[in-house]
Structure formats: C-alpha cells, structure tokens
Amino acid sequence: MSQRLQIGIAGAGVLGRLAAWALAEAGHHVTVFDPADGPAPRQDGRGAAGYTAAGMLSPLAELDNASAEVALLGWQSIAIWSRVAERLTAAHAGSEPAPLLFRQLGSLMVAHGSDLGAAERVLARLRGATDLHAAMPQAQALDRPALRELEPALDPQLRAWLLPGEGQILPAPMLSALAASARGVDWRWGCSADEVAPGRITLADGTWHDCDQALDLRGLGARPALPLRGVRGEVVWLHAPGVALQRPVRLLHPRHRVYIVPRPGDLFVVGASEIESEDRSPVSLRSAVELMAAAHSVISGLAEARIVHLETNLRPALPDNEPRIEAEPGLLRINGLFRHGWLLAPALLRDGLRRAGLVNALENGAP
Template sequence: MRIAIAGAGVLGRLLAWRLARMGHTVQVVDPATGPNAPALGATLSQPVAAGYTAAGLLSPLAELDHAEPELAALGWRSIVMWRDVASSLAPHAPQTLLRVQGSLLVAHNADMGSALRVMVKLRSACEADPSAWPAPEIVPASELRVMEPELLPGLSAWWLPGEGQLEPRLLLDALAAQATGVQWHWGQRVAQVHAGCLRLDDDERIDCDLAIDTRGLGARADVPGLRGVRGELVWLHAPGVHLRHPVRLLHPRHRVYIVPRAGQHIVVGASEIESEDRSPVSLRSAVELMAAAHSVLPGLAEARIVHLDTNLRPAWPDHQPRIEASPGLLRITGLYRHGWLLAPALVEDALCQVLPEPAHA
C-alpha cells in the first residue's frame, strides 16, 4: 500500500519503521527541521515531539494508581514488544535503548499515609488478577541499601518488578535512521488529514491508499476535543551519583520521578500539570522538582543543571487513547502521558484494523 503519515513523534516513527519493514511505501510529514533530537538546552523556534520531553518510563504497575487496568494491560504488552524493537534496532547492545530491571516507589515517613493509600490501590488491582499483575513488594531497609546505596537512609520503599525504561532521544533517532526506504518530508506541516490524502499548509497534497494521523495536539483542527497536559523535566549532569533504577517519590502533592539516563545524566520530572502553557519552566516548578529529588537522593546537591524542558501531551477528557479507523484513514490520538508505555500495543491494534495482512509481519 501507499501510506502517508502525518507526524513523526513516537507513534509516527514506530509506524513508519514497521510499515516499511512490511513492504509498504511510506511517506512521513513533520514540521521538525530533521530527524535528530534537539540539542539539550537549545532554543527552539517551534514545538518538538512530546516523546522527547519524557523520561521514557515503562511503568504499567505504577500507573494503576491513576489509570484503568485495561491501560496497564496495554503497557505490559508494549514492554514485550519494545524488547523486540530494541533488539532489531541495536542487536549488539539493546540495553542502550531499553532496560527492564524493575523500578522503585519510595516515600518519606512523614508521607506514609498518602503512600499506603497508593499501595492499597495497587495491591487491590493485582489481587483482582494475580496472573496478570506482579504485585509490588516491600523492600526492607537492608536490601534498599544494597539496591540503591545512594538513596536517603530511612525511606520506605516498594519494588515494582517487570517495569523498565527507554532512552527516548536515542530510540526516536534510531527509528528514523533505520526506517529503510521511508520518504521523510521535514519542515512541512500537515493542515488536514482526510481518507487517502494529507493536505499540507502550502496547499500541496499527498495522495495515498491510507492516511495516518499521529500529530498529537496538531490534530485538533480535525478532531476537536483534545487538550494539552503540560509536562516538565529537569536534566541534571550528575557524574558522582550512581542510580541504578528509576525511582518514583510518593508524596501527597507531587508525583516526581527520578530516572538515570545515558551520559551520567539524571532526569527529574512531574507526571502532569493541567495547563496548555508552553512557556519555560517556572521558578516554583524547578525548585519543587529539584528539592523533591534531592530529598531522596542527597548526592544530587552537586549535580549541574543542564536543561529545563517543557512540552504538551495530547489527552482526551477521559485520559484514554483512541484509535479511529475507516476506509483510507487511521487516527491514533490522546496518548496523554502514556505515549512510550502504550505505543507498540496501540500500533499493533490499529494496524490490525486497516491492513489486509497481519500487523505483526
């Protein structure tokens, strides 16, 4: 088939890579100037894919605090599929793109009431279907010192087995670089997506057998109702800090994650802020994020601030993703803060609705 994709974020690149491998003729249109990740700290003239402003957490168990079990089930499917993607893109070193080594939830003793309410919710979901959900495990203080010796002593901690993390910048670049035969149209914006056609801002059109819309918030002209949810990240260079696993801090006001990344970096972020403001990170947000991270990882005191990043994640009012398929047209919208967690499973489910051959080919 001749397939045209609007948007080169996580979904767009994953679709392009998979469809090209299946033998389809694929074109992708995106307003970014090129396929590579923007430099940390660079001043950008236009928004970039929300996938770049993400910690890349694959946390279906932790998400049961806020999401339905159906979403977590998609996440567990996606982790298995991400393993295959990473092995294909980096056969000699898939761990550079993906690590599935579990994660930690931690809480200060003063916040145990809030933390225990979260754990009750997670355990209830796991007990409802023990075969599907690995239950969180209490980590004794002696074991925590071995697992993560640089965490603040005295924290309460729970182990979430089977969770993982991606390197979003490296993975997005690899998907574009290895999508053999795909024709990329960088620096062009899609105004509308119709069945069998992409209409660009300059009135040019790309005709195709199947048009796919993965523009995120850029799709609002065609699908009103999407809203933006602000996400914020702090990039720290911390060569003296050795964090082995992603850590989430359970706190009555903040949902803060602390994630080790390549190049001796640590990313600190907040899961969601109900705002469509794209302006730089505020003083209050930056202070709260870094203070929360420092409260559980004291070694960050000497880390250097490399980059403060913001972006908007596309979401529907119910926070559930949507797949809309009709002859000649496919839309995948509203991934909220779950883009990396859900992308492979959503791609597979969507392609099963529009392609004559199996989507796993």
C-alpha cells in the same frame, strides 16, 4: 492484506516514527509528513513531546491515576519495546557502539516515613486491580538491606517497593534509531499536514498526498478533528558524576509524584508536573524548586549535581484522558496518549494497525 501498500503518515513523533519503521519493515512504501525541520533531537520543548519525556515504562505505578486498561496496554508495550530495541540494535552499523535504547531492571516506588499514608493509597490501588494480577507482577516491599543492595545511592530511611518487570526507554536515541533504521521511508520534513482523510493527506501549502492508507498520528496537530488539549509537563536535567542509579524511582508524596530517571553519562531527568495549561514558556521557579528538593530528599548525593537544562512540552490529551483509536477504510487515527506516550505507543499502534488490516513488524510475536 499482504500486498505492498502506499502508506501516508502525518506526524513523526513516537507513534509516527514507530509506525514508519514497523510498516517499512513489513515491505510497505511509507511517506511521513512532519513540520519539524529534520529528525535531530530537540531539547527546547518545541519538538515532539517524546523528546521531553522521561521514558518511564511503569504500568504498575500508573495504576495510581490511570485505568486498568491503560496499565495492561503498557505492560504489553514493554514486551514490544524490548523486541524493537533488540532489532534496532542488531541493525546498527557504524564504528561507534550501538546506543542504549531500552532497559528493563524494574523500577522503585519510595516514600518518606511521614508520607506513608499517600504510599498506602497507591499500594491499595495496585492490590485492588485484581483483574491484572494474573497478567502483571505485584509490588514487592523492600527492607533496608534489600534497598541498599539494589540502589545504595537512595536514602536508607526511605520505605521502598520494587515494581518487577518495569523499564525505561532512552527517548532521544530511540527516536533517532527509528528514523535512521526505517529503510526506504520518504521523510518529508518541514511539511505540516492540515487535514488527514481516507487515502489523502492535505498539506498546509494546499498540495496533497494520495495513498492507500493514511495514518493521523499528529498529537496536538490533529485538532480540530479531535477534541484535544495540551497538558504542560516540566522536567529538570541534572549532571551528577559519581551518583549511581540503575532504576527509575518514583517518590510518593501527598501532593505530587516526582520521578528520578537515570540516563547515560551521569545524567538524571527529574519531573512530575502536570499542569492544565498550553503555556510553552520556560519552567517556573516553583516547579524547579519542588522537583529538585524532592530529588535531593531521595538521593542526597544530588546536592552537588549541576543543572544542565530545564524543559517544558505539551502532551496531547482527550477529555477523558484515555487514548483513542479510530479506524475506517483508508484512515487510522491514534491520539490522546496524555502522559503515557512511550508507555502506550507500541500496543496502541499494534492494535490500530490490526484494525486497519495492515501487515507490520510489531505483529512478530506480539502479545
């Protein structure tokens, strides 16, 4: 199908903005509906879950508690994100330099000596995924000199493993760049979709939008059409001038997996919590103390970091915690990305648009 189609998209989160950009780049006429009041970044936990996410692209590390299929889709997504970031950067116009959107320097898993049992369980999962060994690299153990050379800010007593090829997205700049670069897209902010059906998006005010193809990418907003639940996540933002970290770091611990992700401007995002609750209230004392204590145990230089803010949000999950694509004539639904929104969005969207027969920019050299 190569003709120019009328596309309606419900939802302007990671999936919605990426779909709008990819389909507009392919020449389709795209209209997007979202209840937010505009495309600007939000850090209050009330906007798209993608804003709160750390943006880690860690398919190898996610084998700890995700399926091999999720890991493979995540590995494919890294290649797609790289091309998307390259195109968005090339299209950037303005007096300021293009914002950093994507990094691919690998990531690190680390463990304290007392927690090597927990680390070995994770490594055994990685070694046991033999079906993926031909498609994805394996974790590489680092001795102390190698760890010091890669990331001198880390505690030299840590045991460490490099996960080659993994990377990170810079969420707020990427979401902003996708919205700004989606040429000709009609963004209908402040418009909540109540129902998405083949060829029609019905809005909360009772009006509707007819189209050739409707995409339901609303996350939790797709209830009750999908049996979704919200899973609470909590993160802490720290400002630590003088602390240098190039790669995302995941601390392996018997009770939780704490990650520390560097951001431009001497900022760090620390998170891990995965709570079965739809409570959007502020971060709990327990979570904040555990996250910051774990981060300090990995990077002692964070002792004098300043807390910028704490943030919560809800990730959309299906009962099996696996993503789902549903396609029928005139309608495409993608949902249930759980804690893997940035990791899975490009590959899932690529596969969904293929099923719908839609020409799109993600197919250009897609794996």
